[in-house]
Amino acid sequence: MPHVVVVGGGIIGAACADELTRRGASVTLLERDELASGASGRNQGLWVPPEDPALHAIASRSLARYLEIADESPLPFRIDPRPIGTVFVAVDEEDLTAAKDTLAAISAGGFAVTELDEATLAEAEPAVARDLAAAWFIDAGHRLDPAALTVALALLAASREAVIRHHLSARALLTDRDRVTGVVTDEGKIAADEVVVAAGPWSPRLLEPLGIRLPILGVRGWLVRVDPGRPLARHLVRTAEGNGAVAAARAGDIARSGLPRSEGYGSIVHPYDDGTALIGSSRAAWLTPEPEDPSAPRQLLTNAIRIVPRLADAVMLSSWWGLRPMTPDERPVIGRVRDGLVVATGHGSEGVINGAGTAELVASIVLGERPPFDQSLFDPFRFA
Ligand SMILES: Cc1cc2nc3c(=O)[nH]c(=O)nc-3n(C[C@H](O)[C@H](O)[C@H](O)COP(=O)(O)OP(=O)(O)OC[C@H]3O[C@@H](n4cnc5c(N)ncnc54)[C@H](O)[C@@H]3O)c2cc1C
Structure with a gap:
C-alpha cells in the first residue's frame, strides 16, 4: 500500500486521510496551523442539497459518511440525525x-x-x-459542527496509524523528473508515493512552481x-x-x-x-x-x-x-495532475457538503480503484 502525504487539515484533507486509511494506505497529514483553522472551521455548518445536479452523488455520499461516523467518532460532533427541514x-x-x-x-x-x-x-x-x-x-437540511467533524475525521485516520502533523507547512513539492516524490517542510523532506494537495485557496501556491495553474x-x-x-x-x-x-x-x-x-x-x-x-x-x-x-x-x-x-x-x-x-464553475477540482500528485480543492461554498464524497474519489484515484462516480465532471484541467 502506498504512503500518501496529504497537505491541508481542512475538511477535504481530513476526509481524504480518513478514507485512504480505511482502504489501507499509510498517511501523513500536514497542517500548517491547527486542524480546521481555514474555512472548514469557520463556515455555516450546513449540509443542504447542492443546486448543481453534478454534485448530487458526491454530496449524498458525504452525508452518509458523516452520519455513519457520528456514533464511532473519537471526538463527538453535532449533526442532525434527520433533516431539520x-x-x-x-x-x-x-x-x-x-x-x-x-x-x-x-x-x-x-x-x-x-x-x-x-x-x-x-x-x-x-x-x-x-x-x-x-x-x-x-x-432537507442537516446542521453540523464543521470544525469538530474535520477533527473527528483526522482522529479516525490517526486511529488507523495516520500521522497527523500540526503547525508544519508543506513548503514545496519534491520532484524527480516528472514525478512528484514528496514534500519539503521546515523539518526536512518527507518522501511519498503520492501527494494529495487539499490546501484550500492556498493550493495554487504549491502547484504553480510545477507549472500547474488552477483557477482557484x-x-x-x-x-x-x-x-x-x-x-x-x-x-x-x-x-x-x-x-x-x-x-x-x-x-x-x-x-x-x-x-x-x-x-x-x-x-x-x-x-x-x-x-x-x-x-x-x-x-x-x-x-x-x-x-x-x-x-x-x-x-x-x-x-x-x-x-x-x-x-x-x-x-x-x-x-x-x-x-x-x-473555481469559475463552482465545481471542485479533483484528479491527478502529475504522476504522484492528486489535487482536491475548489469546493467553494460546499466543501462540507461534498467532503467525504471527494475523499472517496481521491482514494480511488490514488489506489487505482474504480471511481465511485463520473470523475470527468471534476477534471482539474477542464478550464484549460
Ligand atoms: C462563510 C462561509 C460559510 C460556509 N458555509 C458552508 C456550509 O454551510 N456548508 C458547506 O459545505 N460549506 C460551507 N462553506 C464552504 C466550506 O467552508 C469550504 O468549501 C471548505 O471548508 C473548504 O475546505 P478545504 O479543506 O478545501 O479548505 P480549508 O478549510 O481552507 O483547509 C485547507 C487547510 O490547508 C492548510 N494549508 C494551506 N497551505 C498549506 C501548506 N502549504 N502546508 C500545510 N497546510 C496548508 C490551511 O491552513 C487550511 O487549514 C462556507 C464557507 C464560508 C467562508
Whole structure:
C-alpha cells in the first residue's frame, strides 16, 4: 500500500486521510496551523442539497459518511440525525426567478419541495415575515459542527496509524523528473508515493512552481452569530444565494473604487439548539489578510432582519469570516495532475457538503480503484 502525504487539515484533507486509511494506505497529514483553522472551521455548518445536479452523488455520499461516523467518532460532533427541514423564501418578485431555479434543481435531486401559503408559513415558522413574495418547505437540511467533524475525521485516520502533523507547512513539492516524490517542510523532506494537495485557496501556491495553474480564487464570506433570547426558527430559513463566480479583482477597478466590496448576499439562518443563530453569508474576492469590506456584517444583518424581523432585537455575539476555495464553475477540482500528485480543492461554498464524497474519489484515484462516480465532471484541467 502506498504512503500518501496529504497537505491541508481542512475538511477535504481530513476526509481524504480518513478514507485512504480505511482502504489501507499509510498517511501523513500536514497542517500548517491547527486542524480546521481555514474555512472548514469557520463556515455555516450546513449540509443542504447542492443546486448543481453534478454534485448530487458526491454530496449524498458525504452525508452518509458523516452520519455513519457520528456514533464511532473519537471526538463527538453535532449533526442532525434527520433533516431539520428548510423554509426557503423569495423576498420580492425580483427574487422569484432565482428562487424557482434553485428549487427546481433541489427537487430534481429527489428532495420534496412544498409551497407554503400564509397560514402554513405562519405555522411552520411564526417568526418569519409575512410580506414575502413566496415561501416553500424543503424536506432537507442537516446542521453540523464543521470544525469538530474535520477533527473527528483526522482522529479516525490517526486511529488507523495516520500521522497527523500540526503547525508544519508543506513548503514545496519534491520532484524527480516528472514525478512528484514528496514534500519539503521546515523539518526536512518527507518522501511519498503520492501527494494529495487539499490546501484550500492556498493550493495554487504549491502547484504553480510545477507549472500547474488552477483557477482557484479565495472568496471571503462573513457570518454573524446572534442571541435572540428565545428560539427564533424551527428550521433553516434561507433565501436564494446570489450565485455566479466571483471574478478576480482588476488593478484598475481597485485604483478607481478601492478594495472589492462584498456581493452575492444570501441569507441563511442556522438556528442552534441553544437558541442562538448563525447568519450568513457574503462573497468578495480575497486580497488582503484583513477584511476588504468590513461593512459585510451590517448588510448581512439587514437582509436577515428583512426575513426574520425579530432578529433586530437579538444580542450580537460575534462575527467572523472564512475563505472559500472557488473555481469559475463552482465545481471542485479533483484528479491527478502529475504522476504522484492528486489535487482536491475548489469546493467553494460546499466543501462540507461534498467532503467525504471527494475523499472517496481521491482514494480511488490514488489506489487505482474504480471511481465511485463520473470523475470527468471534476477534471482539474477542464478550464484549460
Ligand atoms: C462563510 C462561509 C460559510 C460556509 N458555509 C458552508 C456550509 O454551510 N456548508 C458547506 O459545505 N460549506 C460551507 N462553506 C464552504 C466550506 O467552508 C469550504 O468549501 C471548505 O471548508 C473548504 O475546505 P478545504 O479543506 O478545501 O479548505 P480549508 O478549510 O481552507 O483547509 C485547507 C487547510 O490547508 C492548510 N494549508 C494551506 N497551505 C498549506 C501548506 N502549504 N502546508 C500545510 N497546510 C496548508 C490551511 O491552513 C487550511 O487549514 C462556507 C464557507 C464560508 C467562508
